[in-house]
Amino acid sequence: MGLDRLIFPVMGRVKSIKTLGQLAEKNTKKAGSSIQSAEEDRKIAAKAKIKEINQINNMTEKQKIKFIEGK
Numbered sequence: 831m832g833l834d835r836l837i838f839p840v841m842g843r844v845k846s847i848k849t850l851g852q853l854a855e856k857n858t859k860k861a862g863s864s865i866q867s868a869e870e871d872r873k874i875a876a877k878a879k880i881k882e883i884n885q886i887n888n889m890t891e892k893q894k895i896k897f898i899e900g901k
Contacts, residue, residue, distance in 0.1 A: 886894060 886897065889897060
């Protein structure tokens with residue numbers, strides 16, 4: 831009897847949410863930001879890689895060696 835009282839009110843509150851992902855997205859939107867998709871993550875990673883390649887291309891030979899040894 832005590833368990834029924836505990837479970838059913840909680841279920842009623844999240845009735846419109848079907849998955850945890852939807853709940854997370856709803857809460858994120860309330861906070862004022864959006865969840866990035868996998869495609870957006872790949873684009874950001876690609877831009878960072880291009881930036882790193884450009885920085886390496888602009889280095890002198892000594893700087894490149896130092897950079898490689900540091901990794």
